[in-house]
Amino acid sequence: MTGPIVVVAETERDRPAPVTLEMMALARDMAGPGARDIHLLALGDRPEALAGELATLVEASSVWAVQAPELGRFHSEMVRQAVRAMALDLAPDYLLAAQTLEGMDVFPSLAPQMGASVVTAVEAFRSTPRGPLFQRAVLGGKVMEWVDPGTPPVILTIQPGAFSARPAPPQPSPVRVRRLVLSSGRTTPLPILAPPDDAAPLTEADVVVAAGRGIGKQENLALIERLANLFPRSAVAGSRPICDLGWLPYSRQVGQTGQTVTPRLYFACGISGARQHTLGMRGSGFVAAISIDPSAPIFLEADVGVVEDLVTFLPVLFEEYNGMKNDAGAD
Ligand SMILES: Cc1cc2nc3c(=O)[nH]c(=O)nc-3n(C[C@H](O)[C@H](O)[C@H](O)COP(=O)(O)OP(=O)(O)OC[C@H]3O[C@@H](n4cnc5c(N)ncnc54)[C@H](O)[C@@H]3O)c2cc1C
Known part of the structure; x- marks a missing residue:
């Protein structure tokens, strides 16, 4: 029996970031025709609207609205705790997250806690009889390497723009809600300052x-x-x-x-x-x-x-x- 694939949604100003749809497309390719469940996690202090929107955009076994008051703004310790709690329940073979500044902060350091291997900045995927291979750039992009991550669980951080999103499904995916109680962290995030740049985004x-x-x-x-x-x-x-x-x-x-x-x-x-x-x-x-x-x-x-x-x-x-x-x- 193969374990599920869990994808952690990335957001931009509380809306789904394009890389979330790209990761779901990769998860579908990795899963093959119906062989594995794919779960999408939408984290937040009030994640229901985000989860509802994601459910209309991607085909998932479940879109989870993962709620905790501490997830209202980015705090790497809290995200790590929340994803770990969900991973303990869902027991994924593969956990996918975006290769963003936040993703780089959270997910490689989650790997030892989950006993997982990790491949960062993934740009391509190939299915082989021995298992999946993932491509990433090394030496400042001068060389591309294929990585065999070995036995699951595996954490993958995915380069934004590397995969193409699929069209929205005809029916929304089921949404489920999970409320978490997180323990207080050892760090406290400071307020996020607006960049000194008032030009249009x-x-x-x-x-x-x-x-x-x-x-x-x-x-x-x-x-x-x-x-x-x-x-x-x-x-x-x-x-x-x-x-x-x-x-x-x-x-x-x-x-x-x-x-x-x-x-x-x-x-x-x-x-x-x-x-x-x-x-x-x-x-x-x-x-x-x-x-x-x-x-x-x-x-x-x-x-x-x-x-x-x-x-x-x-x-x-x-x-x-x-x-x-x-x-x-x-x-
Ligand atoms: C981990 C990592 C992350 C990075 N992230 C980023 C990133 O997010 N974004 C990014 O941009 N870089 C990033 N870099 C840096 C990247 O590797 C390059 O060094 C950088 O993009 C080069 O910038 P450039 O093209 O402006 O300069 P250069 O590579 O120096 O290129 C300058 C170009 O201008 C041409 N030129 C010179 N004079 C003139 C002239 N008068 N008229 C017309 N053309 C002229 C030159 O021939 C050359 O083609 C990253 C590097 C690392 C290692």
């Missing part, structure tokens, strides 16, 4: 214009902002070096340790296209890239590539655009 922009180290100096961000201003519903973003330099706040960083964005149009300006960056933007509809290096990997992601110094190219682009606008106005 990156994830809601139709057009994202991203600056990389190739912009050279902070003053050249003005070119990036000017390009963004040509479009309604646009936002300026950056690669990690730009945020590390303090030229943009971290809330604007795109990539593995930043935001995952899926705009209709993504401009990569002076970005080489390291895998840690492209993981955060490869769901974009159309990608335009500008780099002086014709062999930059960003061009593998790009629909349109410009091999040019952006400090020369962008002013020419603005001039052309203004000329076209004036011509259109004169007609």
